[in-house]
Amino acid sequence: MAEQKHGVSRSPPVSSFIFICLLSVFINLDVAVGDGSSPSMVQYTPADNYLINCGSPDSTFLDDGRTFKSDPQSASFLSTEENILASVDSISNIISSSSSFPSSSFPLYTSARIFSGVSMYRFLIFRPGRHLLRLYFYPLAHPSYNLTRAFFTVKTDSIVLLHDFSVKDNTRLVFKEYLLNVTSDKISLTFAPMRNSFAFVNAIELVSAPDALFSDSASAVSSPVGVFSGLSNYAFEVSYRVNVGGPIIPPKGDILWRTWQPDDRLMTFPQGAKNVSVPPDIINYPEGGATPLIAPNLVYSTASEMADSGTANPNFNLTWTMSVDPSFSYLIRLHFCDIVSVSLNDLYFNVYVNGMMGVSSLDLSTLTSGLAVPYYKDFVLNASAISNGSVMVQVGPSSGIPSSLPNAILNGLEVIKMSNSAGSLDGLFSVSGTHQNTLSGSRMMKIAEAFGLVMGIATILLLVMAIIRWHRRPQGWEKQGSFSSWLLPFNSSHCSFMSSKSKSSYSSVFSSGLFSRFFSFNELREATKNFDENAVVGVGGFGKVYLGELEDGTKLAIKRGNASSSQGINEFQTEIQFLSKLRHRHLVSLIGYCDEQSEMILAYEYMANGPLRDHLYGSTLPPLSWRQRLDICIGAARGLHYLHTGSAQGIIHRDVKTTNILLDENLLAKVSDFGLSKAAPSLDQTHVSTAVKGSFGYLDPEYFRRQQLTEKSDVYSFGVVLFEVLCARPALDPKMPREKVNLAEWAMQQHRKGLINEIIDPSIVGSIGSESLMKYVEAAEKCLAEYGVDRPSMGDVLWNLEYALQLQEASSQLNFHEDTVMEQPNKPKTKGDPNVVVSDDSGVVNGSPLFLKVGDFQGR
Numbered sequence: 041m042a043e044q045k046h047g048v049s050r051s052p053p054v055s056s057f058i059f060i061c062l063l064s065v066f067i068n069l070d071v072a073v074g075d076g077s078s079p080s081m082v083q084y085t086p087a088d089n090y091l092i093n094c095g096s097p098d099s100t101f102l103d104d105g106r107t108f109k110s111d112p113q114s115a116s117f118l119s120t121e122e123n124i125l126a127s128v129d130s131i132s133n134i135i136s137s138s139s140s141f142p143s144s145s146f147p148l149y150t151s152a153r154i155f156s157g158v159s160m161y162r163f164l165i166f167r168p169g170r171h172l173l174r175l176y177f178y179p180l181a182h183p184s185y186n187l188t189r190a191f192f193t194v195k196t197d198s199i200v201l202l203h204d205f206s207v208k209d210n211t212r213l214v215f216k217e218y219l220l221n222v223t224s225d226k227i228s229l230t231f232a233p234m235r236n237s238f239a240f241v242n243a244i245e246l247v248s249a250p251d252a253l254f255s256d257s258a259s260a261v262s263s264p265v266g267v268f269s270g271l272s273n274y275a276f277e278v279s280y281r282v283n284v285g286g287p288i289i290p291p292k293g294d295i296l297w298r299t300w301q302p303d304d305r306l307m308t309f310p311q312g313a314k315n316v317s318v319p320p321d322i323i324n325y326p327e328g329g330a331t332p333l334i335a336p337n338l339v340y341s342t343a344s345e346m347a348d349s350g351t352a353n354p355n356f357n358l359t360w361t362m363s364v365d366p367s368f369s370y371l372i373r374l375h376f377c378d379i380v381s382v383s384l385n386d387l388y389f390n391v392y393v394n395g396m397m398g399v400s401s402l403d404l405s406t407l408t409s410g411l412a413v414p415y416y417k418d419f420v421l422n423a424s425a426i427s428n429g430s431v432m433v434q435v436g437p438s439s440g441i442p443s444s445l446p447n448a449i450l451n452g453l454e455v456i457k458m459s460n461s462a463g464s465l466d467g468l469f470s471v472s473g474t475h476q477n478t479l480s481g482s483r484m485m486k487i488a489e490a491f492g493l494v495m496g497i498a499t500i501l502l503l504v505m506a507i508i509r510w511h512r513r514p515q516g517w518e519k520q521g522s523f524s525s526w527l528l529p530f531n532s533s534h535c536s537f538m539s540s541k542s543k544s545s546y547s548s549v550f551s552s553g554l555f556s557r558f559f560s561f562n563e564l565r566e567a568t569k570n571f572d573e574n575a576v577v578g579v580g581g582f583g584k585v586y587l588g589e590l591e592d593g594t595k596l597a598i599k600r601g602n603a604s605s606s607q608g609i610n611e612f613q614t615e616i617q618f619l620s621k622l623r624h625r626h627l628v629s630l631i632g633y634c635d636e637q638s639e640m641i642l643a644y645e646y647m648a649n650g651p652l653r654d655h656l657y658g659s660t661l662p663p664l665s666w667r668q669r670l671d672i673c674i675g676a677a678r679g680l681h682y683l684h685t686g687s688a689q690g691i692i693h694r695d696v697k698t699t700n701i702l703l704d705e706n707l708l709a710k711v712s713d714f715g716l717s718k719a720a721p722s723l724d725q726t727h728v729s730t731a732v733k734g735s736f737g738y739l740d741p742e743y744f745r746r747q748q749l750t751e752k753s754d755v756y757s758f759g760v761v762l763f764e765v766l767c768a769r770p771a772l773d774p775k776m777p778r779e780k781v782n783l784a785e786w787a788m789q790q791h792r793k794g795l796i797n798e799i800i801d802p803s804i805v806g807s808i809g810s811e812s813l814m815k816y817v818e819a820a821e822k823c824l825a826e827y828g829v830d831r832p833s834m835g836d837v838l839w840n841l842e843y844a845l846q847l848q849e850a851s852s853q854l855n856f857h858e859d860t861v862m863e864q865p866n867k868p869k870t871k872g873d874p875n876v877v878v879s880d881d882s883g884v885v886n887g888s889p890l891f892l893k894v895g896d897f898q899g900r
């Protein structure tokens with residue numbers, strides 16, 4: 041009876057469906073899904089959409105329609121500038137062996153960025169909430185870095201994503217996908233090499249995920265059985281995403297650009313299963329519940345059912361087994377869609393997760409009131425219920441309802457790792473580097489029971505070893521976790537050299553392979569026309585500064601020490617060694633020196649546009665735009681940040697002011713006059729006393745009280761610089777009425793009264809976006825806090841200035857866009873309609889339409 045029913049009424053439609061479907065899947069992939077025109081497709085526009093092909097010289101256009109920008113274009117998100125591009129490599133052999141990887145993503149693996157020190161990408165988040173983060177890794181061949189030997193940690197501000205991670209196998213592409221709940225308006229992504237190693241990444245995606253993707257609760261399958269709530273407190277890593285019974289679905293076939301793998305290798309007894317499929321467009325999404333965002337119709341239109349369905353032997357389950365890390369809990373999402381029944385209420389089956397009943401007699405017809413209507417269900421599987429290192433999903437006929445056909449189906453399957461109590465998705469270290477011993481309480485008991493005392497002791501030994509290892513952790517580990525610090529690979533001079541080399545203009549000087557070269561006295565005498573007074577461009581504590589020109593045309597700023605100085609030649613040489621190591625795009629470089637004939641001469645790169653102050657006031661130079669000023673402040677902040685954090689001991693500049701920020705021919709800002717005071721006491725004195733005289737108005741008030749300079753003194757001075765840049769007046773102007781003499785005090789006073797606009801440089805006041813101004817003044821104000829501890833670090837100041845720049849660009853983009861829209865009224869509406877975003881953006885700090893444009897600007 042059952043046999044006949046199976047033979048007559050079920051088989052023919054199913055087999056023809058398979059045929060039609062094979063065709064339509066491909067058609068669908070290429071046409072309907074790709075352009076999103078199918079009626080069942082919902083439109084989804086992510087508020088945040090960062091796509092970066094790291095290390096790629098150009099933008100990368102994938103055949104799935106997306107454009108990944110190269111790092112340089114996204115450089116404002118990359119906080120370190122020390123990086124190296126790997127050579128493009130052929131990965132064709134891997135392509136042919138990676139059937140489970142969508143070929144559209146291969147171009148993302150052909151370049152990489154290598155980090156030899158802790159490096160950080162920072163992203164502004166325009167819409168807090170769940171975000172998809174995708175990371176691509178492949179160890180490309182590189183002449184000086186063996187990428188299979190890279191060991192590193194990847195983390196956000198609060199979640200460790202990968203710990204002591206490496207890709208040793210260069211025959212495999214590695215793809216990681218995370219779902220992070222971002223609650224603030226920014227997120228950082230840090231790559232931290234393990235000791236003596238380095239890090240790399242091939243591509244990064246950070247994309248807003250729709251709120252509806254995950255609710256806060258799921259069914260708990262292990263104890264306590266019931267409802268598990270609080271999912272939004274967890275970070276997720278997708279371990280498996282499977283299109284059961286169907287082919288791979290590449291990113292192009294999914295609105296959220298997800299990849300769905302085929303299930304072939306996961307089934308325990310594939311002979312017992314049979315693939316079913318229907319044309320995707322008969323899938324009928326319900327009013328509430330599953331949507332194309334939950335899973336595309338390609339997932340619901342294919343399934344596995346029991347090969348023996350309808351026969352007398354219903355006595356087995358369809359079983360999928362996925363190996364997982366048993367120390368984590370998992371969220372398991374199962375997708376169902378009844379594409380096998382010919383009438384309603386034909387199909388009832390049980391669903392088990394790791395042997396435990398998930399749903400007893402699942403009745404899809406009743407739940408969805410129709411056939412071919414998608415349904416999904418979430419389960420949480422506690423780590424304690426994962427005994428053999430795998431997640432097992434089973435569907436099997438329900439014995440309770442004898443009238444039904446014995447059959448069971450599954451259409452899709454997602455296994456998602458949940459972060460542990462250390463806030464990690466990989467290991468037991470938290471972002472701050474502390475090791476969380478979760479092997480306590482009940483879990484320890486369980487282990488002791490299961491493996492006996494011997495194992496227990498072994499565990500303790502392992503822990504002890506881990507702790508010892510932890511105590512030997514690389515220096516500066518804990519610093520790496522703090523939000524404000526991103527260290528540059530200061531000590532690895534090799535790396536600095538590589539990157540300096542790529543920075544064109546002084547390559548002739550560096551070509552010797554040394555940082556600072558030796559100049560003969562005659563060479564420098566010729567360069568300065570015998571130290572001609574007309575060549576003097578400045579006078580500092582150290583002596584006179586001359587503009588010199590070498591025979592090859594290289595211009596130098598040459599500082600000649602006072603011959604009467606008591607400083608010994610040895611100290612001078614120590615000084616040179618020390619300064620030679622300081623190499624950064626935003627520090628004026630020491631190019632060489634001369635110590636012949638008891639001369640002490642230092643040669644620096646020449647900064648064609650001179651000190652920043654000359655561009656602000658007291659000269660006839662044209663005023664700088666707001667954008668230029670922001671760029672200059674950001675550059676100077678980067679230089680100072682490098683001084684403070686780039687070396688083990690940290691260097692305090694001690695004399696931050698607008699005359700010590702120099703501009704090169706492209707108005708690139710570089711901090712000058714640093715370090716000289718650090719290691720040389722005799723120079724120190726001259727320098728500091730000059731500083732006190734010359735830099736009144738910049739001095740940290742706390743310094744007067746405590747007579748102790750810290751890097752927070754530099755932060756204070758930089759706050760004064762920020763107001764000087766904004767208001768274009770000296771830090772101290774004795775000619776002004778009393779309350780206005782000191783710029784720092786005056787500006788803070790005006791700001792408190794809400795009158796800051798009145799003192800802004802009139803030549804730019806109209807062009808500053810209000811959000812940008814707010815952020816900038818806020819940053820300056822924080823720098824000027826009475827006590828050092830209340831002042832931000834240079835890293836935080838830098839971040840706020842970058843933010844101010846982004847806001848400025850966003851507002852000018854918007855203005856520009858509005859203008860264009862007026863001229864071309866029939867521009868596509870989808871992106872330009874600000875209302876869409878305003879209503880969506882309620883949680884954003886600045887919930888204004890301009891964020892829409894920022895999104896566009898960043899490569900949507």
Ligand SMILES: *[C@@H]1O[C@H](CO)[C@@H](O)[C@H](O)[C@H]1NC(C)=O
Nearest residue numbers: 355356357392395396434436
């Ligand atoms: C299906 O699997 C569950 C859980 O592992 C088990 O209890 C049940 O007996 C199995 N059913 C059949 C028919 O083998």
